[in-house]
Amino acid sequence: MTSLPGVLGDLDPTSDRAVFRQIADQLRDAIAHGRFREGEKLPSEAELVEHYGVSRMTVRHSFSLLQGEGLVHAEHGKGVFVRPRPPVRRLASDRFARRHREQGRSAFLVEADTAGSHPTVDRLEIREEKAGQDIATRLGSVRRVLARRRRYLLDGRPVEFATSYLPLDIARGTPIAEPNPGPGGIYARLEELGHRLDHFEEEIRARMPTPTETKTLQLAPGVPVIHLIRTAYDTGDRAVEVCDTVMAADAYVLSYQLPAT
Amino acid sequence: MTSLPGVLGDLDPTSDRAVFRQIADQLRDAIAHGRFREGEKLPSEAELVEHYGVSRMTVRHSFSLLQGEGLVHAEHGKGVFVRPRPPVRRLASDRFARRHREQGRSAFLVEADTAGSHPTVDRLEIREEKAGQDIATRLGSVRRVLARRRRYLLDGRPVEFATSYLPLDIARGTPIAEPNPGPGGIYARLEELGHRLDHFEEEIRARMPTPTETKTLQLAPGVPVIHLIRTAYDTGDRAVEVCDTVMAADAYVLSYQLPAT
DNA sequence: CAGTGGTCTAGACCACCTT
DNA sequence: AGGTGGTCTAGACCACTGT
Numbered sequence: 001m002t003s004l005p006g007v008l009g010d011l012d013p014t015s016d017r018a019v020f021r022q023i024a025d026q027l028r029d030a031i032a033h034g035r036f037r038e039g040e041k042l043p044s045e046a047e048l049v050e051h052y053g054v055s056r057m058t059v060r061h062s063f064s065l066l067q068g069e070g071l072v073h074a075e076h077g078k079g080v081f082v083r084p085r086p087p088v089r090r091l092a093s094d095r096f097a098r099r100h101r102e103q104g105r106s107a108f109l110v111e112a113d114t115a116g117s118h119p120t121v122d123r124l125e126i127r128e129e130k131a132g133q134d135i136a137t138r139l140g141s142v143r144r145v146l147a148r149r150r151r152y153l154l155d156g157r158p159v160e161f162a163t164s165y166l167p168l169d170i171a172r173g174t175p176i177a178e179p180n181p182g183p184g185g186i187y188a189r190l191e192e193l194g195h196r197l198d199h200f201e202e203e204i205r206a207r208m209p210t211p212t213e214t215k216t217l218q219l220a221p222g223v224p225v226i227h228l229i230r231t232a233y234d235t236g237d238r239a240v241e242v243c244d245t246v247m248a249a250d251a252y253v254l255s256y257q258l259p260a261t
Numbered sequence: 262m263t264s265l266p267g268v269l270g271d272l273d274p275t276s277d278r279a280v281f282r283q284i285a286d287q288l289r290d291a292i293a294h295g296r297f298r299e300g301e302k303l304p305s306e307a308e309l310v311e312h313y314g315v316s317r318m319t320v321r322h323s324f325s326l327l328q329g330e331g332l333v334h335a336e337h338g339k340g341v342f343v344r345p346r347p348p349v350r351r352l353a354s355d356r357f358a359r360r361h362r363e364q365g366r367s368a369f370l371v372e373a374d375t376a377g378s379h380p381t382v383d384r385l386e387i388r389e390e391k392a393g394q395d396i397a398t399r400l401g402s403v404r405r406v407l408a409r410r411r412r413y414l415l416d417g418r419p420v421e422f423a424t425s426y427l428p429l430d431i432a433r434g435t436p437i438a439e440p441n442p443g444p445g446g447i448y449a450r451l452e453e454l455g456h457r458l459d460h461f462e463e464e465i466r467a468r469m470p471t472p473t474e475t476k477t478l479q480l481a482p483g484v485p486v487i488h489l490i491r492t493a494y495d496t497g498d499r500a501v502e503v504c505d506t507v508m509a510a511d512a513y514v515l516s517y518q519l520p521a522t
Numbered sequence: 523c524a525g526t527g528g529t530c531t532a533g534a535c536c537a538c539c540t541t
Numbered sequence: 542a543g544g545t546g547g548t549c550t551a552g553a554c555c556a557c558t559g560t
Contacts, residue, residue, distance in 0.1 A: 018548060028472070044526060055550045057318075060527085068329050068482070070469045077526050077557035093519050197521035204517070206467035206485045206510035208331045211289070221329070224467045224485035224510070232521075249467035249485070256465070256517045258354050260448075260458035260493075279529060305545060316531045321546085338538035338545050 007035050008043075011052055019054055020061035027066060031082055038084040042072060045080075070222030070250070083220060086251055087117065089154065093256040096200055101184040101191070108152055122151040122158070124179055128168060135165050138231050138242045146171040148186070151216065154251065158217045162245040170195065170240060187232065190241065195234040203229045206249060217248045224249040268296050269304075272313055280315055281322035288327060292343055299345040303333060306341075331483030331511070344481060347512055348378065350415065354517040357461055362445040362452070369413055383412040383419070385440055389429060396426050399492050399503045407432040409447070412477065415512065419478045423506040431456065431501060448493065451502065456495040464490045467510060478509045485510040 008026050011019060030036055043051070048059045063080055066072045074080045094100075108119060131145045139145065145165045152160040164186065166176060175181045176189050191197060205227040209219050217225070226249050232241040269287050272280060291297055304312070309320045324341055327333045335341045355361075369380060392406045400406065406426045413421040425447065427437060436442045437450050452458060466488040470480050478486070487510045493502040 200519040202517045204515040226467050254465040256463045258461040
């Protein structure tokens with residue numbers, strides 16, 4: 001084991017800064033300077049208790065700070081580790097371009113291939129239901145909808161959970177209501193049904209996950225979610241789909257092109 | 262005071278779920294069901310210790326969970342409160358449209374007015390410096406840049422901290438290097454200098470704030486940041502500005518239009 | 523088995539806020 | 542002064558992981 005005094009400093013008893021913050025500061029600094037690398041194990045609680053001469057709860061408090069910042073994660077029985085940055089999926093603003101649909105490829109697969117990762121879809125659920133207030137409003141006061149839920153995984157790791165809502169009068173009895181809607185996905189089917197797509201609107205928020213989301217996306221502590229709500233409009237300016245997506249924020253970079261005009 | 266048993270349940274001693282999680286579950290549930298409203302005070306630690314018959318540290322642990330989720334915030338000497346959702350700034354994808362610049366209004370002011378809030382700019386700093394690797398790459402391997410830093414506040418609350426980087430050969434000695442670049446902001450000046458803007462590219466990430474960001478944006482625990490990097494391209498496809506922005510995630514909704522073609 | 527983190531207790535003293 | 546949260550201690554027992 002590396003001698004801790006070589007890597008970590010001492011406490012400043014005269015400082016106003018709480019001891020657990022000072023310890024967190026030193027660990028954070030050590031990580032930032034690469035003295036602990038990604039995936040590497042930090043000193044155990046017992047070692048830090050020894051090194052700083054504080055109680056175990058104080059050390060744990062420091063760790064919980066760093067965990068909240070998403071810097072480290074604990075593994076029961078093993079240790080506390082510097083959290084590695086997972087590979088990110090880059091979502092470009094042309095990901096719904098018609099040329100992709102015409103090639104028979106869904107947006108998720110287009111992106112995954114680019115990243116060279118292995119994509120999976122999971123927990124597919126299709127049902128007719130009554131839309132909530134927000135969804136109904138976005139769809140132009142439509143309440144009877146078809147909901148398509150599914151979870152996306154990348155190399156086995158869940159990264160995104162999405163629900164598409166479509167007006168029932170459009171989607172019922174069509175391939176859109178089938179588990180596999182066919183090449184090009186539901187957007188291709190919508191166009192075949194006469195709803196030529198004009199544009200999409202995406203709303204983006206970021207927040208901490210709910211406990212349910214933490215479970216569904218197997219999120220580590222300190223990882224926020226990106227909440228994206230997309231509305232698809234046809235050339236008649238009718239909203240034909242709303243897709244509500246929750247993404248593990250550490251797995252995504254969103255990219256958009258804005259006109260300057 | 263409301264009787265706690267009426268609002269909060271009992272613990273399940275047979276459950277595998279840790280006591281502090283059960284308590285957090287009950288409080289979370291009570292908040293979700295409106296039994297505690299936004300801004301309202303939760304029962305004090307002492308009251309919960311009494312109600313559940315657990316030690317104070319256990320109750321505090323529950324609170325720290327909820328704090329990490331961004332649901333509540335503590336005020337020293339006062340109590341723990343349900344965190345109110347602040348008004349959000351909606352950033353639309355036409356916010357850099359030329360028509361706004363031609364009206365002599367900066368993007369920040371355009372948005373703030375729409376929201377009916379009082380905007381302020383703060384901590385303006387302009388200096389020439391050597392760009393980091395990432396910024397330099399985005400600017401097409403330009404290293405000598407003008408950096409414009411500033412903080413934005415809305416009704417007195419800091420919501421955004423941004424740095425614009427411009428190639429020195431473009432910006433030096435121009436109004437862009439002045440504290441107040443004039444009507445329409447630096448984009449208007451860039452166009453006057455012959456760099457007609459063609460489009461912008463924005464990259465969006467979400468993550469937990471660094472301690473510095475927490476301080477600069479006065480972020481409550483459990484509030485992530487949105488990290489936005491915008492590159493402005495002129496009609497010659499040259500990158501003429503990179504703007505690196507960190508936003509308090511609870512204060513923003515980003516909105517984009519995507520073409521379906 | 524020993525080492526690790528996870529949970530919990532029962533205190534203590536402090537700093538801040540309201541009355 | 543009395544109530545509130547903030548920090549810290551010195552233990553205890555448990556559950557998981559490795560050898």
